[in-house]
Amino acid sequence: MATLKVPAQIPSPVEDxxxxxxxxxxxxxxxxxxxxxxxxxxxxxxRLIREAYSATYGEDIIKDLDKELSSDFERAVVLxxxxxxxxxxxxxxxxxxxxxxxxxxxxxxxxxxxSLDLFKAKQAYHAxxxxxxxxxxxxxxxxxxxxxxVPLVSIFRYEGDEVNMTLAKSxxxxxxxxxxxxxxxxxxxxxxxxxxxxxxxRATLNHYNNEFGNAINKDLKTDPKxxxxxxxxxxxxxxxxxxxxxxxxxxxxxxxxxxDEWALTRVVTTRAEVDLQRIGEEYQRRNSVPLQRAIANDxxxxxxxxxxxxxxxxx
Amino acid sequence: MATLKVPAQIPSPVEDxxxxxxxxxxxxxxxxxxxxxxxxxxxxxxRLIREAYSATYGEDIIKDLDKELSSDFERAVVLxxxxxxxxxxxxxxxxxxxxxxxxxxxxxxxxxxxSLDLFKAKQAYHAxxxxxxxxxxxxxxxxxxxxxxVPLVSIFRYEGDEVNMTLAKSxxxxxxxxxxxxxxxxxxxxxxxxxxxxxxxRATLNHYNNEFGNAINKDLKTDPKxxxxxxxxxxxxxxxxxxxxxxxxxxxxxxxxxxDEWALTRVVTTRAEVDLQRIGEEYQRRNSVPLQRAIANDxxxxxxxxxxxxxxxxx
Numbered sequence: 001m002a003t004l005k006v007p008a009q010i011p012s013p014v015e016d017x018x019x020x021x022x023x024x025x026x027x028x029x030x031x032x033x034x035x036x037x038x039x040x041x042x043x044x045x046x047r048l049i050r051e052a053y054s055a056t057y058g059e060d061i062i063k064d065l066d067k068e069l070s071s072d073f074e075r076a077v078v079l080x081x082x083x084x085x086x087x088x089x090x091x092x093x094x095x096x097x098x099x100x101x102x103x104x105x106x107x108x109x110x111x112x113x114x115s116l117d118l119f120k121a122k123q124a125y126h127a128x129x130x131x132x133x134x135x136x137x138x139x140x141x142x143x144x145x146x147x148x149x150v151p152l153v154s155i156f157r158y159e160g161d162e163v164n165m166t167l168a169k170s171x172x173x174x175x176x177x178x179x180x181x182x183x184x185x186x187x188x189x190x191x192x193x194x195x196x197x198x199x200x201x202r203a204t205l206n207h208y209n210n211e212f213g214n215a216i217n218k219d220l221k222t223d224p225k226x227x228x229x230x231x232x233x234x235x236x237x238x239x240x241x242x243x244x245x246x247x248x249x250x251x252x253x254x255x256x257x258x259x260d261e262w263a264l265t266r267v268v269t270t271r272a273e274v275d276l277q278r279i280g281e282e283y284q285r286r287n288s289v290p291l292q293r294a295i296a297n298d299x300x301x302x303x304x305x306x307x308x309x310x311x312x313x314x315x
Numbered sequence: 316m317a318t319l320k321v322p323a324q325i326p327s328p329v330e331d332x333x334x335x336x337x338x339x340x341x342x343x344x345x346x347x348x349x350x351x352x353x354x355x356x357x358x359x360x361x362r363l364i365r366e367a368y369s370a371t372y373g374e375d376i377i378k379d380l381d382k383e384l385s386s387d388f389e390r391a392v393v394l395x396x397x398x399x400x401x402x403x404x405x406x407x408x409x410x411x412x413x414x415x416x417x418x419x420x421x422x423x424x425x426x427x428x429x430s431l432d433l434f435k436a437k438q439a440y441h442a443x444x445x446x447x448x449x450x451x452x453x454x455x456x457x458x459x460x461x462x463x464x465v466p467l468v469s470i471f472r473y474e475g476d477e478v479n480m481t482l483a484k485s486x487x488x489x490x491x492x493x494x495x496x497x498x499x500x501x502x503x504x505x506x507x508x509x510x511x512x513x514x515x516x517r518a519t520l521n522h523y524n525n526e527f528g529n530a531i532n533k534d535l536k537t538d539p540k541x542x543x544x545x546x547x548x549x550x551x552x553x554x555x556x557x558x559x560x561x562x563x564x565x566x567x568x569x570x571x572x573x574x575d576e577w578a579l580t581r582v583v584t585t586r587a588e589v590d591l592q593r594i595g596e597e598y599q600r601r602n603s604v605p606l607q608r609a610i611a612n613d614x615x616x617x618x619x620x621x622x623x624x625x626x627x628x629x630x
Contacts, residue, residue: 135510154469158447195450
């Protein structure tokens with residue numbers, strides 16, 4: 001469930017874009033207005049505001065936001081205003097660049113989006129970067145991490161609920177054999193995780209757990225510092241329990257010495273319209289503190305107000 | 316250019332489906348009528364006929380065709396009547412089954428379709444087989460052939476014309492190094508072929524040819540019998556010169572001791588509405604005989620009439 005709150009009655013996109021224009025003008029910027037408007041509009045409404053703004057003022061609102069805002073608040077507003085597909089394309093592209101390289105972002109988007117949303121991100125990537133998302137990920141990565149991430153971003157995964165139990169059993173056994181041999185990068189292990197439907201994968205991993213006594217991620221924790229193994233475990237979590245995946249990554253971002261604002265902003269802006277409610281419940285269960293309070297304790301100013309608004313905080 | 320000929324005036328889908336129903340009834344089947352109608356309707360028109368037939372008679376026309384027709388003629392008519400995306404999904408599925416296993420079909424579809432057409436085939440695959448095309452290809456294949464075919468079917472390739480010449484040069488050099496080392500299955504070689512846009516790939520391979528003195532496919536012919544190398548060369552041909560690829564595979568199908576009807580039917584039915592005209596020109600240039608005559612010499616009966624009608628033969 002989404003945490004985004006949209007008022008029952010909202011101004012027209014033209015009125016919203018006029019208010020935003022006013023917020024940019026004069027002495028200082030009216031950040032409160034920007035949050036009041038943008039943090040309470042859904043993806044379609046935000047797109048219409050961008051279009052109205054561009055039609056009326058002949059400028060891209062993102063360029064104006066870039067001029068008027070700064071730092072973490074700017075990043076939160078800009079990521080939020082983007083269409084979800086465009087935002088995912090932007091995040092993956094950034095994650096394949098040398099200075100902002102980040103395999104975790106690629107992994108997160110590849111494993112937690114629906115097949116159609118991932119496909120739309122690929123279309124948005126073509127349109128914006130004139131290359132394919134897959135080629136940039138493949139070019140940017142190497143070794144075992146490439147072997148895992150490239151198929152993970154490439155697949156158009158089946159999303160039905162059907163489960164083949166015979167296959168689940170045989171593939172659970174195969175996974176167990178490879179893990180027992182410490183062949184964590186074996187092509188069949190990667191094939192199973194990167195190509196099977198999420199429902200099928202859950203059946204396979206449940207059988208693994210029942211039959212071999214451990215959750216697969218426990219058996220994959222032999223070297224807690226190995227980045228490939230960390231990504232592999234995160235992929236499994238992201239594919240099978242996305243709310244747990246996000247709750248954990250929010251916790252890591254918040255508890256870090258000097259909060260990881262990029263991760264925090266990314267998770268809040270990408271999930272506010274999807275499942276941030278469920279993620280917050282998972283967060284509270286695991287950390288005994290409400291997500292909104294954890295965010296409030298770790299952030300400040302307009303950035304804090306923006307994130308809390310997206311997280312559904314009542315003023 | 317397509318070879319399919321659709322009359323300027325055609326009956327309504329309901330009238331067409333009535334005529335087809337008549338052709339199935341009574342003593343014997345009226346194959347001539349079936350060819351006259353179906354071989355002269357485009358994909359949309361054929362879909363409307365299927366819908367009208369099903370609405371009027373409560374039956375799937377494909378089941379009736381299956382009852383009334385047989386052998387190569389049946390296969391040609393059934394493949395032809397399918398929507399292109401559904402047909403590609405059907406062909407790939409068949410190619411991943413034990414008794415009809417065929418890596419060439421997978422390779423052909425993956426390398427010669429547009430990105431969007433390949434994506435539509437994946438959607439059709441989900442709908443019809445309740446699994447993903449990629450998982451079946453990955454499960455069915457192994458070793459180097461899997462390493463090549465899985466990324467090839469998975470990628471949503473960029474289709475713009477932009478070329479990065481610096482990249483073309485560096486990747487041509489990389490390809491040449493790997494080939495000189497006989498590392499034909501090297502991950503970078505596969506990455507370049509399976510992820511770069513067709514325009515970029517052509518630039519890279521042109522540079523390869525200019526700089527190193529041979530076309531890449533010549534350098535990949537060190538072991539003419541090795542199936543992986545054959546598939547690799549075919550992928551390069553299919554990606555960069557699809558008409559040549561198809562002309563060659565038609566030649567192989569026709570010249571085979573005992574024509575390869577499956578290949579002939581597949582190429583004619585999948586290309587008649589796309590580029591069979593250009594393929595025919597290429598065929599004639601290379602074999603000094605018109606494609607239609609080659610087909611006529613090697614086939615007979617209704618099957619021959621069906622293929623020739625699709626190949627644009629005037630009665």
